[in-house]
């Protein structure tokens with residue numbers, strides 16, 4: 001627990017791709033920067049990321065096509081201005097990573113919902129590790145940045161006097177079945193809310209269709225979408241295909257959840273392209289060259305987060321947010337594969353630059369309290385298929401973020417993107433907006449342009 005006052009021009013909380021992008025941008029522009037992370041950089045979602053980063057870099061591709069795919073996955077809920085920025089700035093961010101020393105593989109991957117092969121990857125399915133290692137090395141050697149790991153922030157009051165960028169990642173590890181490392185429990189959302197910042201779209205959590213189903217310590221290990229792009233097939237217990245493997249994730253996830261004994265057949269995939277992933281499977285006792293591996297969905301990505309504008313500004317002066325902890329509206333109701341590392345690169349940098357010119361954070365904020373593990377209740381009552389009865393039960397949770405997830409889930413009386421209500425199975429024209437939660441208030445619907 002950190003109560004001591006920490007100062008620098010900019011303090012960044014979180015050392016994933018979003019935090020490191022913010023820190024490097026601010027420091028390159030002349031600021032002194034302190035980066036605080038509760039764990040080693042190896043224990044972040046960024047480090048775990050497999051498939052890659054989407055960017056219109058191929059001949060014949062165009063940011064406008066990337067934007068159009070992002071908008072259609074988002075089911076009319078994407079903030080168009082954020083999507084334009086994300087897709088327009090993507091090629092430049094990839095080039096910048098190359099300049100910093102990231103070595104991308106030859107060729108581009110194709111993932112669900114993308115109309116083109118446009119996913120840049122490194123080390124096969126080790127993209128996150130390659131990017132995070134390079135950004136961490138550049139951060140450590142930067143003379144204006146101090147990086148401290150093992151520093152968990154529990155109150156923002158300790159950071160008053162600096163511009164503060166929250167880059168604390170998402171909250172999908174609150175669910176019992178998850179692909180996320182254990183730290184992704186929404187600390188940043190609670191910190192920001194305690195300082196008066198609004199949160200939004202908390203009900204929108206993406207479930208990945210193909211996480212390993214395993215009783216021996218590897219449950220939830222992600223079998224990247226890139227594998228399906230490279231020819232992996234989903235089979236039911238009888239060995240039959242039952243879904244288009246490259247359909248949007250929510251469609252594939254519900255199809256997999258509805259089958260008992262779903263398995264991913266990796267025999268058509270070139271093993272040499274995914275050395276780390278295949279080695280992990282082998283260590284777990286599977287031989288992907290011999291037999292399909294058991295899979296089922298797991299909580300994967302938090303679309304909801306701290307309401308932020310396109311430069312990371314939250315509703316609290318001097319407080320910025322970027323990456324998975326933020327909610328710019330860029331993903332709408334369903335994140336397109338490989339758009340989230342990109343979000344960290346684009347909006348992390350923009351938040352770092354905006355923090356240079358903005359006011360210092362000066363709000364008084366209560367510490368965040370610890371609460372019991374809500375995993376099983378969330379999985380049961382706010383999993384892939386939800387209803388008023390289950391969501392209402394969660395309103396009594398001792399975990400403050402779970403109560404807000406439930407309130408948003410109840411308010412969204414429709415099924416849209418990743419949010420599926422069996423009692424409201426279709427999209428509603430009247431809910432075409434973002435559910436915003438101001439501290440101590442019920443969610444309100446806001447359109448964002």
Ligand SMILES: Cc1cc2nc3c(=O)[nH]c(=O)nc-3n(C[C@H](O)[C@H](O)[C@H](O)COP(=O)(O)OP(=O)(O)OC[C@H]3O[C@@H](n4cnc5c(N)ncnc54)[C@H](O)[C@@H]3O)c2cc1C
Nearest residue numbers: 014015016018038045046050051052153169323324338341
């Ligand atoms: C298995 C897996 C595979 C994925 N594959 C892809 C992919 O191929 N392509 C893609 O685009 N996206 C992918 N994603 C999603 C993507 O990795 C994340 O959305 C993204 O990396 C989030 O980055 P971030 O910087 O916002 O947060 P993170 O990388 O999660 O970093 C959060 C940081 O905040 C710190 N922190 C948290 N709370 C506190 C606190 N209280 N005090 C101090 N520090 C704190 C953590 O220690 C950490 O340093 C994947 C995710 C997973 C889990």
